[in-house]
Amino acid sequence: xxxxxxxxxxxxxxxxxVPLAVLKQxxxxxxxxxxxxxxxxxxxxxxxxxxxxxxxxxxxxxxAAIRASLDALSDAKPAFQPRTLLDVGAGPGTxxxxxxxxxxxxxxxxxxxxxxxxRKVGETLAGNTIAAQSRWLAGDATIDLADIEPADxxxxxxxLDEIAPASLPKLIDRLWQLTGDTLLSVEPGTPAGxxxxxxxxxxxIEAGAHVLAPCAHQAPCPPVQxxxxxxxxx
Ligand SMILES: C[S@@+](CC[C@H](N)C(=O)[O-])C[C@H]1O[C@@H](n2cnc3c(N)ncnc32)[C@H](O)[C@@H]1O
Numbered sequence: 001x002x003x004x005x006x007x008x009x010x011x012x013x014x015x016x017x018v019p020l021a022v023l024k025q026x027x028x029x030x031x032x033x034x035x036x037x038x039x040x041x042x043x044x045x046x047x048x049x050x051x052x053x054x055x056x057x058x059x060x061x062x063x064a065a066i067r068a069s070l071d072a073l074s075d076a077k078p079a080f081q082p083r084t085l086l087d088v089g090a091g092p093g094t095x096x097x098x099x100x101x102x103x104x105x106x107x108x109x110x111x112x113x114x115x116x117x118x119r120k121v122g123e124t125l126a127g128n129t130i131a132a133q134s135r136w137l138a139g140d141a142t143i144d145l146a147d148i149e150p151a152d153x154x155x156x157x158x159x160l161d162e163i164a165p166a167s168l169p170k171l172i173d174r175l176w177q178l179t180g181d182t183l184l185s186v187e188p189g190t191p192a193g194x195x196x197x198x199x200x201x202x203x204x205i206e207a208g209a210h211v212l213a214p215c216a217h218q219a220p221c222p223p224v225q226x227x228x229x230x231x232x233x234x
Contacts, residue, residue, distance in 0.1 A: 001064040007097050010125040011055045018052055026053035034058075037161050037192060044162065045091065045118045055092060055121070062091075066157050067098040069186050072213040074102060077182070085109040085132070086151035086178055088141045089159030093122035096130060099153065106132040110151065114140050142167040145174045154179045157186040160196045168196070172203050182212070194233050 003011070015023070026049040033044045045051050074080065082103055087095040090111035100106055109132045113119045119136050126134055139145070141156075142163060154175050160168060175183055185200050187193035198221055201211060205218050214231055215221070222229040 001067040027057045076212040082152035084151040155184045
């Protein structure tokens, strides 16, 4: 799934005049941090250059995966038409763009994001193009979600790997409380990402959730040996 044309053009504008060698080095640093799942008290996208590296190297893939996840959600629940979105760890607004592409009638979106650098880029990209009334909020999702309003759709994409494991159950609990209808969690297709999704799934089932996708059942996962599971990372 390709980036929407106006998002791609916005990204191209932001990357103009960034020397390729500088961008490559920033992309390597960012990639090393993600691969190591480094949690050293610094946000991976604290700096403007790291945000640009994300736009150049990771955004197309995260957009495609999120858009495909929203399709899976919509296939499982065709009548679902969210009017409000809360996206936690919004980055450059990837979920906002994907959700707007699928549900153009989305009315309001709250984009919650810790990094000022990526918030600024997200706001710039969405600009006047995204029809939904969008509010970008600063904060740490592990402690600052108390005053946030619930939304029809709550999302958290490629964020949990940046959160200390001990903080995850409380965060997931809060995201579930904020869900008017549906919670979407997307993680990288790595063994560690898969384990996080399994932990989220277990916790939500215990809280009374019904799993819609990728497998619409509440049974222990994987129900058969991993070799037979199409989602098991190899
Ligand atoms: C890998 S990016 C993903 C961005 C976007 N969701 C996407 O899929 O493209 C993770 C984002 O989560 C943000 N983040 C990490 N920890 C956070 C926290 N505790 N509170 C709020 N945002 C956080 C990071 O700053 C970063 O923008």
